[in-house]
Amino acid sequence: MLPVDPSNQTGPFGQEPNKPNNPVATTPTAPKRVNPWLPITIIAGLLLLGVAVWLTYNSMSTTRQLEQKVAELEEAEKLKAELETQYNQAIAELDALKGDNEQINALIDQQKAELVAQKGQITDLLRDKKKLDAARREIAGLKAKLNEYIAQVEQLKMEQEQLTQDNLNLKADKDSLAYTFQSKVAENETLSAAKAQLVSEREELSKSVQAGSVIKVKDIKVTGMKVKKSGKTSEKESAKRVDQLKICFTTIANDVVQPGKEKFFIRVINPKGETLAIEDLGSGTTVDKNGEEVRFTQVQEYDYANDETQLCFVWKPNTSFQKGQYKVEIYNKGSFAGSDDFELK
Numbered sequence: 358m359l360p361v362d363p364s365n366q367t368g369p370f371g372q373e374p375n376k377p378n379n380p381v382a383t384t385p386t387a388p389k390r391v392n393p394w395l396p397i398t399i400i401a402g403l404l405l406l407g408v409a410v411w412l413t414y415n416s417m418s419t420t421r422q423l424e425q426k427v428a429e430l431e432e433a434e435k436l437k438a439e440l441e442t443q444y445n446q447a448i449a450e451l452d453a454l455k456g457d458n459e460q461i462n463a464l465i466d467q468q469k470a471e472l473v474a475q476k477g478q479i480t481d482l483l484r485d486k487k488k489l490d491a492a493r494r495e496i497a498g499l500k501a502k503l504n505e506y507i508a509q510v511e512q513l514k515m516e517q518e519q520l521t522q523d524n525l526n527l528k529a530d531k532d533s534l535a536y537t538f539q540s541k542v543a544e545n546e547t548l549s550a551a552k553a554q555l556v557s558e559r560e561e562l563s564k565s566v567q568a569g570s571v572i573k574v575k576d577i578k579v580t581g582m583k584v585k586k587s588g589k590t591s592e593k594e595s596a597k598r599v600d601q602l603k604i605c606f607t608t609i610a611n612d613v614v615q616p617g618k619e620k621f622f623i624r625v626i627n628p629k630g631e632t633l634a635i636e637d638l639g640s641g642t643t644v645d646k647n648g649e650e651v652r653f654t655q656v657q658e659y660d661y662a663n664d665e666t667q668l669c670f671v672w673k674p675n676t677s678f679q680k681g682q683y684k685v686e687i688y689n690k691g692s693f694a695g696s697d698d699f700e701l702k
Contacts, residue, residue, distance in 0.1 A: 433483050440483070440496050444476050447503040454510045461513055468506040475499065570614050572661060572689045574606040574621070577697035579685050581678070582671070596680040596701035604685060605669040606695065612663060619661040622653040622688040623670060628681030635674055646691045653688070 451465050451472075475495070482492035581599035582590045593599050604623055622643050625633045632652040634640035642650045657670050678701050686696040 571692040574695040579699040601673040624686040
């Protein structure tokens with residue numbers, strides 16, 4: 358190893374080591390000059406930096422606004438498309454429910470008109486970006502509204518079907534009642550005819566019985582009588598001298614008739630065809646078998662015993678008699694029992 362010269366030693370980086378306590382001569386340095394543009398440069402740099410920051414922030418804000426507007430526009434277009442889809446689907450489903458029932462079709466047309474109005478309201482909401490949420494809720498409500506409309510139509514259809522079925526049932530009941538009524542009418546007509554026939558037969562039988570129960574008379578004789586001052590009577594033929602009539606006849610036995618009270622109506626007809634009648638002397642009217650009224654002169658009653666009995670009655674009118682041909686008729690039970698003619702000269 359070479360010997361080191363202590364006088365020629367240097368530091369680690371070629372610098373001379375400090376030599377303490379060894380005065381070294383120093384060279385005076387000139388003062389540094391300050392750049393007068395440095396503050397302006399710094400301020401300008403800071404301003405530029407601020408402008409750059411502001412521009413960057415503004416650009417980012419503008420970008421965000423643009424992105425938000427784009428998003429809003431896209432959302433609005435999406436909602437418009439969804440609205441159109443929902444609306445068209447609702448209209449199509451409602452149209453599919455139409456049929457021949459005018460009431461149901463009228464309801465569907467009303468519902469479609471309401472959907473048109475609601476679509477217009479939603480379209481107005483979509484024009485205002487601040488009301489997109491409200492528009493979204495309204496669009497979502499279209500489906501619920503459609504379901505509500507469909508439920509209304511289905512309910513009306515069900516009611517119409519029930520009404521139709523009820524009408525069919527009523528028609529069936531009506532037809533059944535009409536058939537039953539016609540059957541009853543036919544039965545009643547048959548019964549009425551049978552009843553009429555029975556009544557007719559009964560009337561005929563009654564007439565036959567009545568005719569069979571009539572007590573006929575014979576040997577009718579009318580004699581003109583005159584009452585003398587002595588009170589005795591004598592037969593007369595002259596009308597001027599007759600003041601009363603004696604009428605006699607004989608009953609004919611009839612086994613059909615039950616014994617009992619029997620009335621004989623005596624009718625005296627003058628030459629003019631008038632029935633002699635005085636109410637105070639018992640005259641009146643009776644009804645014959647044909648239902649017609651018959652004026653009678655006198656009525657007499659007696660106990661009939663199914664035998665031949667001669668009966669005599671006296672008619673005292675206290676008036677004079679006309680000259681001419683007279684007729685006497687006798688009725689029993691409204692039927693003709695016998696007659697005879699006589700003459701007063």
